[in-house]
């Protein structure tokens with residue numbers, strides 16, 4: 001007789017939708033409780049996986065992997081190893097335990113972005129990983145890691161540099177936006193409302209560094225030029241100088 005976890009894993013291998021509450025039973029109760037806010041829904045992970053397969057991505061990094069939910073679903077549905085990097089050790093342990101339960105080929109690395117070689121990957125999945133730095137403490141996952149505006153800017157700059165230096169055909173999928181700037185060498189190939197926000201697939205059209213960028217804003221995105229135009233109309237000096245810093249800061 002099939003165990004519940006075998007049944008769930010087989011359904012995902014067939015790319016069948018599995019209810020999040022059923023998938024999440026592999027995790028301890030405290031982790032299940034925050035799933036709706038912090039972990040990728042199964043349906044979002046399945047759509048991302050089929051988009052990435054359609055555009056030839058072979059090695060995917062989940063930037064801020066949490067309890068590995070995206071990595072597990074995507075690795076089962078694609079039959080490829082999916083890698084995640086996660087800063088919180090207790091989440092890494094939960095991710096590894098869940099991946100073992102579902103027999104999913106997941107590599108879950110404990111560390112921060114500075115501990116990974118981004119050139120190993122041809123695709124990045126970004127579920128607004130650094131947004132928590134700017135949330136009210138009541139809305140943060142926990143206080144086990146440093147969370148600050150400074151940290152957020154550092155991590156955004158790291159990923160912006162990865163994307164700017166990446167080779168042509170690198171894919172990026174964002175859910176709830178990335179929070180940083182997508183170099184203008186990328187173009188958006190897919191977008192759809194999914195889960196509790198928008199899912200977008202970007203692909204790098206040509207190698208080389210970008211002269212401008214796109215910024216995801218809610219259900220839309222703005223180009224560097226559109227933001228330049230907005231900046232001239234801002235009345236507050238503080239807002240204008242923040243916008244100038246965003247516009248003038250090099251991507252890499």
Ligand SMILES: C[S@@+](CC[C@H](N)C(=O)[O-])C[C@H]1O[C@@H](n2cnc3c(N)ncnc32)[C@H](O)[C@@H]1O
Pocket residue numbers: 037038039040062063064065066067068069070085086087088091111112113127128129130155
């Ligand atoms: C919104 S959760 C997404 C979890 C996972 N990607 C998913 O979709 O299920 C963001 C995760 O990113 C992690 N994170 C944020 N900044 C990080 C950093 N600089 N290095 C490693 N992990 C980070 C957080 O600890 C959190 O677990």
